[in-house]
Amino acid sequence: MLGAQGRAVHQCDRGWAPVFLDREQSISLMSVGFLLEKPDEAVVWRGPKKNALIKQFVSDVAWGELDFLVVDTPPGTSDEHMATVEALRPYQPLGALVVTTPQAVSIGDVRRELTFCRKTGLRVMGIVENMSGFTCPHCAECISVFSRGGGEELARLAGVPFLGSVPLDPELTRSLEEGHDFIQEFPGSPAFAALSSIAQKILDATPMCLP
Amino acid sequence: MLGAQGRAVHQCDRGWAPVFLDREQSISLMSVGFLLEKPDEAVVWRGPKKNALIKQFVSDVAWGELDFLVVDTPPGTSDEHMATVEALRPYQPLGALVVTTPQAVSIGDVRRELTFCRKTGLRVMGIVENMSGFTCPHCAECISVFSRGGGEELARLAGVPFLGSVPLDPELTRSLEEGHDFIQEFPGSPAFAALSSIAQKILDATPMCLP
Numbered sequence A, B: 001m002l003g004a005q006g007r008a009v010h011q012c013d014r015g016w017a018p019v020f021l022d023r024e025q026s027i028s029l030m031s032v033g034f035l036l037e038k039p040d041e042a043v044v045w046r047g048p049k050k051n052a053l054i055k056q057f058v059s060d061v062a063w064g065e066l067d068f069l070v071v072d073t074p075p076g077t078s079d080e081h082m083a084t085v086e087a088l089r090p091y092q093p094l095g096a097l098v099v100t101t102p103q104a105v106s107i108g109d110v111r112r113e114l115t116f117c118r119k120t121g122l123r124v125m126g127i128v129e130n131m132s133g134f135t136c137p138h139c140a141e142c143i144s145v146f147s148r149g150g151g152e153e154l155a156r157l158a159g160v161p162f163l164g165s166v167p168l169d170p171e172l173t174r175s176l177e178e179g180h181d182f183i184q185e186f187p188g189s190p191a192f193a194a195l196s197s198i199a200q201k202i203l204d205a206t207p208m209c210l211p
Helices: A048-058 A077-090 A104-122 A150-158 A170-179 A190-204 B047-059 B079-093 B102-120 B150-158 B172-176 B189-203
Strands: A011-012 A015-017 A096-100 A124-129 A161-163 B010-012 B015-016 B096-100 B124-130 B163-166
Touching: A015 B172, A048 A077, A048 B047, A077 A104, A077 B163, A096 A104, A096 A150, A104 A124, A104 B172, A124 A150, A124 A190, A150 A161, A161 A190, A170 B096, A170 B102, A190 B124, B047 B079, B079 B102, B096 B102, B096 B150, B102 B124, B102 B150, B124 B189, B150 B163, B163 B189
Parallel strands: A096 A124, A124 A161, B096 B124, B124 B163
Antiparallel strands: A011 A015, B010 B015
16 A cells, blocks of 8 residues: 555664655654565464564554554454554553444454453544545435444444544555555645544644754 | 344243244344443454353253354454354355355455365355445446455355355445335345345255255
């Protein structure tokens, strides 16, 4: 998605150097994908080995000064999530951004994730509904492919902020597929407006001074 | 999805009695969801505890005579998948049915899953492409929401059968949301035709005499 496939992680004197996306080093990445010899290699790892790597990704990477550290986890409430929460606890993380799709099945998973956040003392920054409706590019009719509004309803019930809905958007999918810069190429798309508004709400609620 | 929420598992003299969906006991289910006291409870379990439960679901449930045992796993190649393959090995499973969405990102995950199957000696019965295109209910134009054809291409490259593509279908989503019988209610829908064809291919390739 970020056009970083095939890039490798190097050792520097302060630890692992992350992969930088641009010359200004404004975005740096770390992923188990950078440590594999072949991209098809299966990471057939049990919990303890995964937990150890997650800890290393926090403590042994030369992150430098960061404005934000974003950890993208799989869905669920398992080893990965426990290890991440434990590794970040000393740094007082801002909280969890919980993403759901509108279906009842997904909402059920997310309710369990909210319980997990409560149990582990992780603040919920808010809920985002993804794949929320679709505007047909041929007739401009709006279609609820996966129903709609479940994320907002869930936020209301759980008493956490609802940050917005991101529509299905073939232009966004294509940009991610091809590693193109969606922000540069499709500034007028409905997904761009939705994502910008969500990012602004997170910034507004974040007690931090950006330069 | 199957309208079984709130049902409970009972102890019988041969082990746990699964949840039956109908009077004829033609479909029986087992899920960790049936063992939780509250539906929102998070299953915050590390690998070893999950592995033990997966083994119990194979050995301690009074399944009776089954035509097929279907294990629906999360994506990935982690504890759950290793435990499932190990627990089922003595029963010589038919193999893995690998489901992907058309995007390159999902295809990458699935390539690692194919490597996992090869490493663990599990036959790949075939690949199914889900969320594959969408026909607008208003103008009947076909739209590739998530691009298209990645599953078929992957099957070709991996040398495994491609079993078919299931389109995005709001009628199927709604049926799953509300626990309705999609087969009874929408026999003319494109998703129904796709799913029937895939099921028939699996049956045709299965060395088994059904009554």
